[in-house]
Amino acid sequence: MGKTIAIIPIFLLLLASAGIAYAMWSETLKINVTAKTGELDWEFVNGSLTYKDACGLQPGYGESGGNDWNATNLPAPGAIQLDKDVGCTEVKLIDSHTLNITLHNVYPWYYTHVAFKVHNNGDIPIKIWRVIIDGQEFYELNEQVLQQGLEIDADDDGLNDTLIWWGDNFGVQLHPCQSADISLDITVLQTANESTTYHITISLEAIQWNEYNKGPIP
Amino acid sequence: MILKVLASVVLMVLLLSMFTSAYAMWNDRLKANIKVSTGDLDARFKCFKIITCGCKKPPSTYHTSGKIVNNGKKFIGEFENVYPNWRAVVALVIENTGTLPETLIKVNVRVSGDNDLLRIFEYKVCVLGPFGRKIFDSPYWTRLNHDIVNNVICKRRLVLDPGEKALVIIPMEIHGFSNSTDLKMEVTFDFAASW
Numbered sequence: 001m002g003k004t005i006a007i008i009p010i011f012l013l014l015l016a017s018a019g020i021a022y023a024m025w026s027e028t029l030k031i032n033v034t035a036k037t038g039e040l041d042w043e044f045v046n047g048s049l050t051y052k053d054a055c056g057l058q059p060g061y062g063e064s065g066g067n068d069w070n071a072t073n074l075p076a077p078g079a080i081q082l083d084k085d086v087g088c089t090e091v092k093l094i095d096s097h098t099l100n101i102t103l104h105n106v107y108p109w110y111y112t113h114v115a116f117k118v119h120n121n122g123d124i125p126i127k128i129w130r131v132i133i134d135g136q137e138f139y140e141l142n143e144q145v146l147q148q149g150l151e152i153d154a155d156d157d158g159l160n161d162t163l164i165w166w167g168d169n170f171g172v173q174l175h176p177c178q179s180a181d182i183s184l185d186i187t188v189l190q191t192a193n194e195s196t197t198y199h200i201t202i203s204l205e206a207i208q209w210n211e212y213n214k215g216p217i218p
Numbered sequence: 219m220i221l222k223v224l225a226s227v228v229l230m231v232l233l234l235s236m237f238t239s240a241y242a243m244w245n246d247r248l249k250a251n252i253k254v255s256t257g258d259l260d261a262r263f264k265c266f267k268i269i270t271c272g273c274k275k276p277p278s279t280y281h282t283s284g285k286i287v288n289n290g291k292k293f294i295g296e297f298e299n300v301y302p303n304w305r306a307v308v309a310l311v312i313e314n315t316g317t318l319p320e321t322l323i324k325v326n327v328r329v330s331g332d333n334d335l336l337r338i339f340e341y342k343v344c345v346l347g348p349f350g351r352k353i354f355d356s357p358y359w360t361r362l363n364h365d366i367v368n369n370v371i372c373k374r375r376l377v378l379d380p381g382e383k384a385l386v387i388i389p390m391e392i393h394g395f396s397n398s399t400d401l402k403m404e405v406t407f408d409f410a411a412s413w
Contacts, residue, residue, distance in 0.1 A: 040244040060357065084319055084413065085258065085380070099250040105257040105317050107411060129245065154254070162254055184250075192256050200252040211243040 038123035042206050043096035048117035055088035071111040071187040079111040106188045115183035120174040125209040127173050132203040133164055139215050140170050154198035159191035161198055173209050260316035261409050262290025270306040271364040291407040302395045305364045310386040314378035320378045325386050326406040332398030339392055344372035347384035364389050377413045
């Protein structure tokens with residue numbers, strides 16, 4: 001009974017202090033923070049594709065002729081045009097992020113060159129970070145293997161069948177709406193098999209400019 | 219036990235932090251799919267013709283036959299009861315049945331028979347072409363005889379585009395007399411992708 005009597009004054013004191021707090025005038029300032037993130041996006045530029053020996057060209061010399069190109073100067077780059085139209089190159093932009101390159105009826109030393117533009121269609125600057133060719137990652141152009149091009153064993157028979165030279169712009173910064181030229185050379189090697197189809201995938205990766213670091217993620 | 223739990227926790231924290239930093243770096247990927255389809259290098263004998271030459275009618279016992287075997291890769295000719303001053307021509311059509319140009323670099327002829335007969339047997343090999351579909355209208359094919367090789371320039375190497383044909387002419391003759399009278403001939407060819 002004594003305990004109950006003691007609680008009542010405490011309760012009253014608390015109520016009184018609340019009354020004092022209510023009595024103190026107050027005003028609140030508010031800061032609303034909105035963080036709207038940008039978009040990192042880049043794409044192949046439609047209409048920027050150029051390539052040698054396009055399928056459907058009439059036989060003949062020059063860039064507009066259908067005669068094949070031969071990697072006569074290997075291991076040095078470049079090629080000379082032959083007197084026959086045997087193979088051909090077909091390049092199609094499937095969507096803004098996918099390019100299909102097909103070499104038809106080709107043979108050892110067949111050479112082609114494909115060039116295209118990439119475009120920063122996002123909101124933040126990007127840098128071309130790395131290229132992944134047939135599962136191998138490259139972060140700079142003059143790495144040892146890329147100096148002579150990259151020989152690929154696409155059918156896993158122990159013999160390299162395709163040579164890719166990558167002429168890329170590693171580390172180049174592209175601001176929104178800016179574009180860059182990229183090209184690659186493809187040569188069929190002597191050890192390629194007859195009547196065979198090889199598949200190679202090249203992935204080209206860009207990152208936000210302030211995270212760029214030459215090399216893999218530390 | 220406590221140590222194990224502690225180690226697991228540290229590992230998980232480390233993994234989580236890596237995961238977070240990977241996500242923090244925004245990236246975007248473009249992809250180029252490359253498909254390389256190589257061509258086919260192939261050539262085959264398509265047909266043949268055996269002409270026996272000379273002004274006299276061959277003896278009734280004389281007989282020739284031929285066949286293309288090994289899926290067009292070999293010709294076998296048989297000549298029974300050949301006779302003194304016998305002259306004949308074997309003509310073979312080789313077609314580039316592949317999808318790439320190729321060079322016919324060599325025609326291999328192997329003749330078997332009795333040594334006595336082979337001693338007096340002679341042959342030459344002449345390659346003509348390239349021909350398109352009109353090879354069968356050409357005088358080489360329609361008016362084929364033993365003397366035809368005297369009037370043409372035979373080629374040693376010949377480039378055939380896909381679908382084109384070459385004519386191989388093999389004139390043969392026997393100078394003199396032999397007790398043996400049967401011959402067998404096998405013809406094959408070598409080609410290469412160079413052109």
